[in-house]
Amino acid sequence: MPTIVIHAGGAQHRGEVPENTNLVVKAGIKQFPFPHLKYRCGMGQCGTCTSHILSGAENLPEPNWKEKKVLGERLALGYRLCCQLWVKHDLELTQENLVPAPPRTDVRDPHN
Secondary structure: OOEEEEEEEEEEEEEEEOOOOOOHHHHOOOOOOOOOOOOOOOOOOOOOOOEEEEEEEHHOOOOOOOHHHHHHHHHHHEEHHHHHOOOOOOOEEOOOOOOOOOOOOOOOOOOO
């Protein structure tokens, strides 16, 4: 079973998850990594689950189109969307001190 380590609040939170687990799904049903993982939509749109992968990135699949759209150049910095990952190997990540996302240009102003 993969070991997941989440750095949050100055501590390391460690737990095991079954192979081929989505961390956002597990957090949503109140299993590890809940409550240490930030998430919202679970569909690769909001970016709330953006994480900096500290170790284990080499075992993750290539970013999909949703990650490319939401993360853009931050992919090169080691950022991924947890909601788009099915974990099969050990992974260490943080959601703290992230490089902010650039302003979105695809959002329409409802007042115009």
